[in-house]
Amino acid sequence: xxxxxxxxxxxxxxxxxxxxxxxxxxxxxxxxxxxxxxxxxxxxxxxxxxxxxxxxxxxxxxxxxxxxxxxxxxxxxxxxxxxxxxxxxxxxxxxxxxxxxxxxxxxxxxxxxxxxxxxxxxxxxxxxxxxxxxxxxxxxxxxxxxxxxxxxxxxxxxxxxxxxxxxxxxxxxxxxxxxxxxxxxxxxxxxxxxxxxxxxxxxxxxxxxxxxxxxxxxxxxxxxxxxxxxxxxxxxxxxxxxxxxxxxxxxxxxxxxxxxxxxxxxxxxxxxxxxxxxxxxxxxxxxxxxxxxxxxxxxxxxxxxxxxxxxxxxxxxxxxxxxxxxxxxxxxxxxxxxxxxxxxxxxxxxxxxxxxxxxxxxxxxxxxxxxxxxxxxxxxxxxxxxxxxxxxxxxxxxxxxxxxxxxxxxxxxxxxxxxxxxxxxxxxxxxxxxxxxxxxxxxxxxxxxxxxxxxxxxxxxxxxxxxxxxxxxxxxxxxxxxxxxxxxxxxxxxxxxxxxxxxxxxxxxxxxxxxxxxxxxxxxxxxxxxxxxxxxxxxxxxxxxxxxxxxxxxxxxxxxxxxxxxxxxxxxxxxxxxxxxxxxxxxxxxxxxxxxxxxxxxxx
Amino acid sequence: xxxxxxxxxxxxxxxxxxxxxxxxxxxxxxxxxxxxxxxxxxxxxxxxxxxxxxxxxxxxxxxxxxxxxxxxxxxxxxxxxxxxxxxxxxxxxxxxxxxxxxxxxxxxxxxxxxxxxxxxxxxxxxxxxxxxxxxxxxxxxxxxxxxxxxxxxxxxxxxxxxx
Numbered sequence: 001x002x003x004x005x006x007x008x009x010x011x012x013x014x015x016x017x018x019x020x021x022x023x024x025x026x027x028x029x030x031x032x033x034x035x036x037x038x039x040x041x042x043x044x045x046x047x048x049x050x051x052x053x054x055x056x057x058x059x060x061x062x063x064x065x066x067x068x069x070x071x072x073x074x075x076x077x078x079x080x081x082x083x084x085x086x087x088x089x090x091x092x093x094x095x096x097x098x099x100x101x102x103x104x105x106x107x108x109x110x111x112x113x114x115x116x117x118x119x120x121x122x123x124x125x126x127x128x129x130x131x132x133x134x135x136x137x138x139x140x141x142x143x144x145x146x147x148x149x150x151x152x153x154x155x156x157x158x159x160x161x162x163x164x165x166x167x168x169x170x171x172x173x174x175x176x177x178x179x180x181x182x183x184x185x186x187x188x189x190x191x192x193x194x195x196x197x198x199x200x201x202x203x204x205x206x207x208x209x210x211x212x213x214x215x216x217x218x219x220x221x222x223x224x225x226x227x228x229x230x231x232x233x234x235x236x237x238x239x240x241x242x243x244x245x246x247x248x249x250x251x252x253x254x255x256x257x258x259x260x261x262x263x264x265x266x267x268x269x270x271x272x273x274x275x276x277x278x279x280x281x282x283x284x285x286x287x288x289x290x291x292x293x294x295x296x297x298x299x300x301x302x303x304x305x306x307x308x309x310x311x312x313x314x315x316x317x318x319x320x321x322x323x324x325x326x327x328x329x330x331x332x333x334x335x336x337x338x339x340x341x342x343x344x345x346x347x348x349x350x351x352x353x354x355x356x357x358x359x360x361x362x363x364x365x366x367x368x369x370x371x372x373x374x375x376x377x378x379x380x381x382x383x384x385x386x387x388x389x390x391x392x393x394x395x396x397x398x399x400x401x402x403x404x405x406x407x408x409x410x411x412x413x414x415x416x417x418x419x420x421x422x423x424x425x426x427x428x429x430x431x432x433x434x435x436x437x438x439x440x441x442x443x444x445x446x447x448x449x450x451x452x453x454x455x456x457x458x459x460x461x462x463x464x465x466x467x468x469x470x471x472x473x474x475x476x477x478x479x480x481x482x483x484x485x486x487x488x489x490x491x492x493x494x495x496x497x498x499x500x501x502x503x504x505x506x507x508x509x510x511x512x513x514x515x516x517x518x519x520x521x522x523x524x525x526x527x528x529x530x531x532x533x534x535x536x537x538x539x540x541x542x543x544x545x546x547x548x549x550x551x552x553x554x555x556x557x558x559x560x561x562x563x564x565x566x567x568x569x570x571x572x573x574x575x576x577x578x579x580x581x582x583x584x585x586x587x588x589x590x591x592x593x594x595x596x597x598x599x600x601x602x603x604x
Numbered sequence: 605x606x607x608x609x610x611x612x613x614x615x616x617x618x619x620x621x622x623x624x625x626x627x628x629x630x631x632x633x634x635x636x637x638x639x640x641x642x643x644x645x646x647x648x649x650x651x652x653x654x655x656x657x658x659x660x661x662x663x664x665x666x667x668x669x670x671x672x673x674x675x676x677x678x679x680x681x682x683x684x685x686x687x688x689x690x691x692x693x694x695x696x697x698x699x700x701x702x703x704x705x706x707x708x709x710x711x712x713x714x715x716x717x718x719x720x721x722x723x724x725x726x727x728x729x730x731x732x733x734x735x736x737x738x739x740x741x742x743x744x745x746x747x748x749x750x751x752x753x754x755x756x757x758x759x760x761x762x763x764x765x766x767x
Contacts, residue, residue, distance in 0.1 A: 102653040104717055104730050143740065144721025146732060152743065154637025158732065160725070195634040196645050196655075197741055198732035202725040 003126040004030050004047045004055040007339045010261055011562035011578040013048070014068065014077050015241065018094035019248035021108055022257040024048060024582070027066045029079055029090050030057035030126075036155065037107065037194045039247070039254050040274040040320055042132045044157075044192070049260060049344050050335040053134030056190065057126045058090055058114055061177065070564055073236050074218030075244050076211070077564070086119020088180060091211065095201075098213045106191035106199040111207060111214075113187055114163075116180035123180060125163050125188065128173035131155075133332050133346070137172040146200050147189075148174055156198035161188040226292035229599025230551075234558055237565035238588035239291055242284050245585050246296060251303035252276035252321045253284045256569065256581035262341035263527050263570055263580045270341055272348050273569075273581040275318040275327060276303075278358040279402070280586050282365040287592040289365075289372045297369050304362075305380060313386035315362065317355050317404070318348060327351040353400040354409065357477075359391050360418025363425035364484055376433050385435035388426035392445055395419035401468070402477045403513060407522030410468040413457035414477040420449040421484045458493060464500030465493065473520055474500050476513045476533035479540045483593070489544035498540055507573045509556070511537055528570040528579050531560070535590035542597040550601070554594055567591065614764060615674045622759040623670025627663075629752035639745040641738050649717050649731060670756075673699070677760045685766070692761015693754050700753030704746055708734040 005028065013024040013032070023034035023045070032047035032055050046053030060083040068079040076093040091113040097105040114123055129138060131153050138150040138157075147160030148167075159165075163186050165176035178186060187203040201210065221243060227235050245254040256273035263269040281300055288296040307323025308315060316325050329349040337344050366384060370376065376384070395416065398409035423442050430437060456469040467475035478497050482489040505512045510529030514520040534557050541550035560571045562578055567587040569580030633639040647669075648662025677695060681687045712718045712733040719725040721733065738745040 103728065104649060104653045104655070143732070143735075145724030146719060146721050149732075149740065154742075156640050156732070156741075193640070195637075195640055196642050197640055197734070199730045200719060200725045200732055201730055202727065206727060 003057045003059075003124070004028075004032065004051055004128075007048075007051070008032075009577055010338070010568055010580075010582050011566070013566075013582060014070075014079075014562075014564045015244065015257065015566060015583055016075055016077050016092050016094050017244040017257070018096055018108065019244060019246060021094065022244060023092075023094060023110060024258070025077055025079070025092050027068065027079070028057065029059040029081070030055045031092070031110065033258060034110070035257075035274070036131075036192050038249075038321060039245075039257055043134070044129050044131050046130060046134050046335070048258070049332075049338055050134055052130070053335060054130030055126065055128050056110070056112075058112060058123060058188065060088060061122045061124045068564060070237070070240075071215060072219065073222030073240065074215050075240055076215050076218065080117075081121070083119075083121045086121040086180075086182065087117045088121045088123060089115050089117055091115070093211060093214050095210045096214045096217045098210075103201075104199045106193050106201065108192040109201060109210070110190040111187070111211060112189075113185060113207070113211060114180065115185045116182050118182050120179065120181050122177055123163075123186075124175070124177050125161075125165060126173055126175050127159055127165065127188075127190075128171070129157065130172075134335060139169060139172065140167045140174055142167075149198070155195065156191075156193035158191045158198050158200050159188065160191070160200055160203055162186050162203055163188065224292060227290075227596065227599070229595055229602070231554070231558055231595055234561065234565050235291075235592055235595045238591050239287065239293070241566065241583050241588045242287060242585055243293075243296065246284070246299070247276075247303075247321045250307065250321050250323075251299035252307065252319070252323075253281040253300060253585060254321075255280045255318075255586060256584045258581045259346055260341070260344040261338050261568070261579075261581045264341075264525060265339055265579070266341050267525050267527070268341075268343070269523060269525065269527060270337065270343060270345055271350075271581070272329070272346050273584070275320055275348060275351070276307075277318045278304075278308075278315050279317075279355070279361045280589070282358070282361040283589045283593075284585055285365045286368055287589045289368055290592065290596045294372060294374065297365075297372075298374065301366070301369065301374075301380070305383060312383065313390040315358055315387070316351055317353055317358060318351050325351070350400070350404040353404055354394075354397060355401060355404065356391075356394060356397070356399045356412075356415035357402050357418035359387060360421035360425075360484060363387065363422040363429075367425040367428055370429065370432065376429070378434070381429075381433040381435050384426065384429060385437045388423060388430075388435070388437045388442065391419050391422045391426075392441060395423075395445060395449060401475075403475075403520075405520065405522050407519065410471075411456070412468045412475075413453055413465050414467075414475060414480070416449055416453050416457065417481055417486045418484065420446055420453070420486055423449070424485070462500050463493075463496035465497045467514060467520065473515050474504055475520075476501055476505055476511050476530065476536065479533065479536040482540055482543055483536075489540065494540075495544070498537070498544070502537070505533075508576075510534060510571055510573055512573075528573050531557075531567050531569060531571050531584070531587040532590035534571070535587070535594040539590070539594040539597040542594065542601040545601070547598070547601050550594075550598055554598055557591075557594075611678070611764075611767060615678050616671060618760055618763040619671040619674025620667070621763075622674065622756040623667055625759055626670065626752045626756040627666065629748065629755055633744070633748035633752075638742060639738075639748045640741040641734065641745050641749060646711065646715065646731075650715055653717060653728075673756075674760055674764075677757065678764055681761070681764060682766055687761050687764050687766060689758050689762035692757035692759070694757070695761065696754040696757020697750050699757060700750035703753065704737045704749055708738050709736065
């Protein structure tokens with residue numbers, strides 16, 4: 001097959017990363033997404049969005065079968081190719097340096113090991129980086145035994161390998177073949193340095209050492225998990241994804257490592273998710289706490305405190321890794337998009353929206369952090385009091401809601417309920433920490449919000465809360481009212497809402513986030529099932545005492561993971577396949593919440 | 605202040621200013637993607653493998669080196685018997701050229717963490733050598749290095765006076 005070939009399914013990718021950037025590797029052994037210098041930078045390998053936007057492929061020549069797995073509880077990927085005359089195993093990782101060693105490490109090292117485990121296999125390597133989202137076609141210069149250097153590009157990039165490669169100037173790539181026999185091992189080390197002299201680590205035993213260090217780091221981190229419930233492996237995989245997407249340099253948590261993977265094949269809902277959403281991150285903090293990772297939760301709070309200074313006391317919906325607030329949306333017209341889904345966007349116009357629910361999610365996570373043994377210092381308490389005062393001012397405003405609708409603002413029921421949650425949490429926190437906020441005003445606002453929701457956000461005929469005041473459409477986010485303590489899980493109004501949601505938003509057994517035929521989000525186009533909503537349903541059932549039903553649903557949902565346990569933003573309603581940006585932190589967080597709710601219900 | 609003391613103070617002040625300007629140009633070239641040559645990083649990594657310590661330590665040595673060279677420039681001006689920005693500019697450009705043509709290519713033999721293209725990377729030696737005219741660090745590196753050093757010389761030539 002000609003490399004890189006057709007677009008694989010989104011679920012055919014697996015994720016590797018070093019907490020600073022990430023790469024997606026296809027089942028064909030091709031790295032088809034990696035951004036530098038960090039998650040949100042321009043892509044260097046971008047074949048997932050355009051087959052000519054860069055790849056780094058290693059696979060047997062001829063036909064082969066593929067199985068793959070992560071190496072235990074790590075983010076090191078092992079792909080096994082069963083070819084006609086033998087088997088090779090490809091191991092991929094982004095190296096995590098051993099900080100105890102006084103050695104120089106490159107800014108990023110993508111380390112790939114090919115080992116023939118049986119028979120004889122010919123492999124083919126194609127190294128075709130395309131910096132700046134595929135706009136730059138580099139050439140290569142051989143630097144003796146140090147390997148190949150990408151030249152005429154603004155950063156340092158080297159490929160060191162013991163596979164014989166040759167430059168193909170017309171195709172702007174390095175390519176080569178090698179015949180491996182059982183026991184043979186080859187290494188390929190791609191290194192990136194943004195602005196200093198390149199660092200080129202040695203291959204052979206030294207590379208094996210770096211691989212071992214990386215494996216050890218992930219194993220050690222995973223061993224800190226306290227979760228012992230069902231589907232432990234999948235829960236651990238989810239928290240490993242979340243850790244990988246947590247910036248090691250700032251503490252911010254990315255929503256997903258990709259941009260513009262479509263919510264519907266060929267459709268227009270293509271967004272850049274390589275930013276830190278306050279909502280998603282607050283939920284990630286909650287997930288870390290549930291599994292015993294207090295340090296990560298602290299890291300995120302620190303990020304929140306420092307990175308959001310530019311907009312304080314107002315929170316923007318999302319920030320970049322370092323708190324940058326200007327995330328202007330641009331279309332990359334030169335990219336064809338995943339299977340023709342255009343436009344390809346970078347930046348995100350939703351950053352300027354008003355989404356009131358984020359305050360509730362944030363405050364609820366802080367309260368959980370405190371309940372888990374965390375403390376708030378004076379600056380943090382003052383900041384949170386300021387947030388509370390801001391909610392007191394804002395809660396009556398219409399907003400774009402949790403789904404970032406691109407129509408005129410509405411009075412969303414979920415947003416109002418989350419304002420109630422925010423103020424209720426402020427009330428509880430103010431009893432434990434000195435916070436400069438008027439307690440009576442907070443209590444009064446809580447009462448007023450509740451009265452308004454119960455009269456205007458509930459439809460008596462449907463017996464359900466509705467998406468926005470006065471509307472008839474429901475919204476799957478309302479399943480979370482029980483989680484956040486606005487409503488008891490067994491409450492008749494909540495039970496009615498659950499039934500109404502499953503009745504009106506379910507297609508092929510999968511819950512959609514809102515009706516896609518009523519211009520609910522301002523875009524008239526069908527969409528697939530939003531994966532997190534389905535886990536919310538399982539969580540709701542577990543919390544409401546319907547354990548058997550919850551376990552059955554959870555079991556079924558786990559079946560939608562790809563072969564290495566990863567979920568996208570959505571699940572294809574017809575195909576059941578992952579679709580949308582991939583993998584998605586929000587989905588993995590929701591899986592963890594549902595699993596822990598099930599486990600707690602069972603042990604209680 | 606005596607004449608000699610005044611001259612030393614002037615050399616220290618303008619040596620610092622010229623080093624800051626030189627560093628500014630080199631650092632700007634790095635940030636803009638024109639060159640990856642960072643002399644403080646190369647100096648710092650002679651002493652430590654830790655990146656951030658290397659940058660800090662390298663900068664300190666670089667500043668000291670900048671002062672030292674300011675004295676060398678002064679002695680050259682004194683031996684010729686005149687100063688002036690044109691002379692400083694020329695001297696700085698020659699200084700940059702010598703660095704590119706003679707000193708940087710010798711670095712793999714002197715630097716304990718620099719790898720060699722002949723032997724490949726080995727334990728402890730992983731830094732890519734600069735190569736001819738430091739072109740391995742970007743094809744605009746000779747230009748930015750000569751401009752930065754010419755600016756260094758220009759400032760010293762323009763501001764230092766002989767008594």
